[in-house]
Amino acid sequence: xxxxxxxxxxxxxxxxxxxxxxxxxxxxxxxxxxxxxxxxxxxxxxxxxxxxxxxxxxxxxxxxxxxxxxxxxxxxxxxxxxxxxxxxxxxxxxxxxxxxxxxxxxxxxxxxxxxxxxxxxxxxxxxxxxxxxxxxxxxxxxxxxxxxxxxxxxxxxxxxxxxxxxxxxxxxxxxxxxxxxxxxxxxxxxxxxxxxxxxxxxxxxxxxxxxxxxxxxxxxxxxxxxxxxxxxxxxxxxxxxxxxxxxxxxxxxxxxxxxxxxxxxxxxxxxxxxxxxxxxxxxxxxxxxxxxxxxxxxxxxxxxxxxxxxxxxxxxxxxxxxxxxxxxxxxxxxxxxxxxxxxxxxxxxxxxxxxxxxxxxxxxxxxxxxxxxxxxxxxxxxxxxxxxxxxxxxxxxxxxxxxxxxxxxxxxxxxxxxxxxxxxxxxxxxxxxxxxxxxxxxxxxxxxxxxxxxxxxxxxxxxxxxxxxx
Numbered sequence: 001x002x003x004x005x006x007x008x009x010x011x012x013x014x015x016x017x018x019x020x021x022x023x024x025x026x027x028x029x030x031x032x033x034x035x036x037x038x039x040x041x042x043x044x045x046x047x048x049x050x051x052x053x054x055x056x057x058x059x060x061x062x063x064x065x066x067x068x069x070x071x072x073x074x075x076x077x078x079x080x081x082x083x084x085x086x087x088x089x090x091x092x093x094x095x096x097x098x099x100x101x102x103x104x105x106x107x108x109x110x111x112x113x114x115x116x117x118x119x120x121x122x123x124x125x126x127x128x129x130x131x132x133x134x135x136x137x138x139x140x141x142x143x144x145x146x147x148x149x150x151x152x153x154x155x156x157x158x159x160x161x162x163x164x165x166x167x168x169x170x171x172x173x174x175x176x177x178x179x180x181x182x183x184x185x186x187x188x189x190x191x192x193x194x195x196x197x198x199x200x201x202x203x204x205x206x207x208x209x210x211x212x213x214x215x216x217x218x219x220x221x222x223x224x225x226x227x228x229x230x231x232x233x234x235x236x237x238x239x240x241x242x243x244x245x246x247x248x249x250x251x252x253x254x255x256x257x258x259x260x261x262x263x264x265x266x267x268x269x270x271x272x273x274x275x276x277x278x279x280x281x282x283x284x285x286x287x288x289x290x291x292x293x294x295x296x297x298x299x300x301x302x303x304x305x306x307x308x309x310x311x312x313x314x315x316x317x318x319x320x321x322x323x324x325x326x327x328x329x330x331x332x333x334x335x336x337x338x339x340x341x342x343x344x345x346x347x348x349x350x351x352x353x354x355x356x357x358x359x360x361x362x363x364x365x366x367x368x369x370x371x372x373x374x375x376x377x378x379x380x381x382x383x384x385x386x387x388x389x390x391x392x393x394x395x396x397x398x399x400x401x402x403x404x405x406x407x408x409x410x411x412x413x414x415x416x417x418x419x420x421x422x423x424x425x426x427x428x429x430x431x432x433x434x435x436x437x438x439x440x441x442x443x444x445x446x447x448x449x450x451x452x453x454x455x456x457x458x459x460x461x462x463x464x465x466x467x468x469x470x
Contacts, residue, residue, distance in 0.1 A: 017331075018361050019354070020312075021339040024198075024269075025226035026353030033355070034276055036268060048260050057082060057258040058251050067267055074270055075200070077210055077217070077235035079243060081250065082266055084258040087194045090218035090234040091162070092118040092253055094190045097246040098216075099124045099159045106151055106161040109388050110140045110427045112192055113419065113456070115162055119395040121253075126395065127155045128388050129163075132173075137304070138342045138384045139313060140427070142166070142173040149181055162190040165209055168340075168425040169347055170195070170311025176212040188240050189213075194220040197233075198310065198351065201273070201281040206307055215240050221269050224310065224351050228265035272352070280352035285309055287359045288350060294363055301370070302345065315345030316369070320377025324451025326369075334365035340424045343382045343450055382446050389416075389434035393468065398433030403466040405458075408445075411436045417466035419456030420444055428456065433468070 019026045031040050050056045055064040064082065072080040083090045091114045099105050101123040107115050110131040119126050129151045132141040143163065152161070161182050166172045175191070182189045191209035193199075197219035199208040209217045215238035221227040236243055272280075288309060295301045300318035305311055316326055327341035338346040348362075392415050393401065403417035416436050420429045422444075429440050444454060448462055458466060 015335065018334075018336045018358050020348035020350060020358070020362070021337050022220075022223040022349055023227070023229050024222060024224050024349075024351035024353055025228075026351065026358075029355070030226045030272065030353035031268070034272060036272075039268070043261060043264070046260060046264065049257060054260065057084070057263065058247070058254075058256070064263065067263075071233060071266070071270055072235070074274055075208075075210060075219075075233070075235055077237050079236040081234050081236075081247070082258075082263055083218075083232040083234055083250075083254065084230060084262045085254045086222075086230045087192065087218045087220045087232045088112075088114040088117075089250065089254045090232055091115060091190075091192055092121060093246055093249040094216045094218060094234060095119070095124065095160070095162060096122040096253075097242060097249045098188045098190070104155060104158040106155055106158045106187075108143045108163050110167070111162065111164055112194070113421055113426050113428050115192070116395050116419075116428055116431050120399045121396075123394075123396045127151060127158060130388060131386070133384045133386055135381075135383065137302070137313060137315060137344045138382070139169045139171065139304070140167045141169075141171045143178075145174045145177050145181075148178045152181060152185055152187070156185060158187060160188040160190055162192060164192045164194075166193070166196050166199075166206060166308045166311075168195060168427075169313060170305065170308030172206040172307045175209060175214070176207075179213050183213075188215045188238070190216040191218070193217050194232075195223055195311075195349075196308070197221050198224040198277075198281065199308070201277045201352070202285060204285055204309060205281075210235055210237055213237070216246075221266055224349070225269045226265075226272055226351070226353055227269035228262050230259075231262045231266050231269070233266065277352060284350060284352055284354060287354070287356065288312065291359050291363055295366065298370070301366075310350045312348040312350060313345050314348065314366070316373065317344045317379050319370070319373040320379055321369075321373065322379060322450055328451070329369060330365060334361065334368075336362060336365055341451070342422075343379075343447065343452075382443060382450075383439075385429055385437070385439045385443050387437065387439060389430050389437055389440070391434050392470070393433035395431060395433055398431075398468060401432075401468045404469055405464045405466055408441060408462060408465045411465050411467055412438050412441060414467040415470065417468045418458060420454060420465075421456040422447065422452055423455040426455075436465070436467070 055062040095118040109128040191214040217235040302315035304313040323341035323345040330336040339349045
């Protein structure tokens with residue numbers, strides 16, 4: 001009998017794909033390089049449950065408690081809790097532990113879908129800060145201080161604010177000023193730092209949200225550090241947070257049978273972080289700088305890594321190559337897998353698990369692609385939707401409303417009954433309860449035509465969409 005998933009994963013493993021995507025351990029290579037192979041060779045034998053001696057994640061008193069205390073010291077938090085359902089459960093627990101039902105939370109419009117789902121679960125109303133978008137690249141730049149303050153002042157009854165920092169593309173902003181302003185208004189500041197667990201490994205990187213004084217910080221340790229996929233942490237960094245209430249919510253939404261393999265991988269990631277992290281990060285940043293210098297004289301090649309320097313955005317749009325095409329070329333011809341693509345370019349996530357060979361292969365591929373470019377091809381622009389749709393129903397009310405399926409071209413002006421989420425990164429362009437706009441439908445249709453993957457819709461062919469009749 002064929003093992004469909006296992007066989008495919010083994011096939012991909014044997015291809016030895018060059019990884020510029022998550023997870024951060026890069027196909028486990030970092031464990032072999034640093035001498036952790038013996039610990040992992042028979043890892044299946046330590047897959048267990050809560051028995052004598054193994055402790056209990058949801059009532060940690062022994063080894064898990066000690067390990068979490070070590071993590072807290074390492075990341076400079078007041079308390080740290082391990083997560084085995086990814087950062088999603090951390091984000092949702094953080095929100096629902098500080099925002100009671102019928103309350104309000106402020107968030108950046110380009111928040112992860114887990115934020116909206118938390119509002120559905122907790123019956124919480126979101127108020128949005130307009131996102132800053134680079135029109136030349138469709139890169140999400142975060143939020144401006146002025147717009148954040150304006151939204152706070154217009155929603156002084158909000159219990160908390162949750163912000164994404166850094167953005168999926170590695171962009172940062174004046175987070176500390178927003179934190180200070182939120183605290184002056186008695187609001188708790190939560191940070192979705194899923195892509196920032198590595199930031200304190202170098203002074204060349206932005207400061208982490210923990211260092212800047214956020215109250216709750218959720219990190220995907222598996223994304224930018226070498227933990228197994230789904231292994232994350234939530235850091236409590238303030239007296240404003242009710243620790244016991246946070247634990248209570250986690251018990252409701254996180255697995256009651258947490259994986260000890262994932263918990264063990266968090267310890268491995270911490271061990272590598274503590275013993276080798278700064279050295280490996282210095283080497284990584286040097287490799288990235290060398291790569292950029294190789295292409296700096298070609299004004300038609302755009303290589304960006306302005307803030308979090310471990311994230312690289314590469315665009316050949318001036319050579320007429322879309323990001324979706326570049327993505328396919330790199331994987332199909334050069335065995336290089338990027339994290340994501342948009343119309344204008346590709347995003348590479350580089351971690352301390354990457355080595356010299358990865359960057360040599362990437363440079364060779366890019367040089368070869370340049371030799372075969374059609375310089376006469378011109379790309380038409382696709383504008384990322386920047387206007388926040390009008391909200392008719394809060395997410396929870398919309399979720400439970402009856403839906404009706406209609407042709408997507410007839411949906412303009414109707415109330416959306418489902419999500420439209422380009423994936424990755426999992427950011428909702430429109431959520432249930434909001435008015436569908438021509439801008440959003442045009443962007444999605446153009447994007448799909450060029451290779452965009454969209455999730456959230458019941459009809460994957462994008463012919464129909466569910467709406468709510470008022």
